[in-house]
Amino acid sequence: MNEYTIHSAKMVPLDRSNIDTDQIIPKTVSQIN
DSSP, rough: OOOOOOOOOOOOOOOOOOOOHHHHHHHTSSSOO
C-alpha cells in the first residue's frame, strides 16, 4: 500500500479525553450489513 500525504476531506479536531463515537457517527449509520 502506498503512503499518501494529501487529505482533501473536512475535519474538526476534538479536544477531549473520552470521545463518544456515537455522537460523531450514530450507530444506525455505522452498521455494517
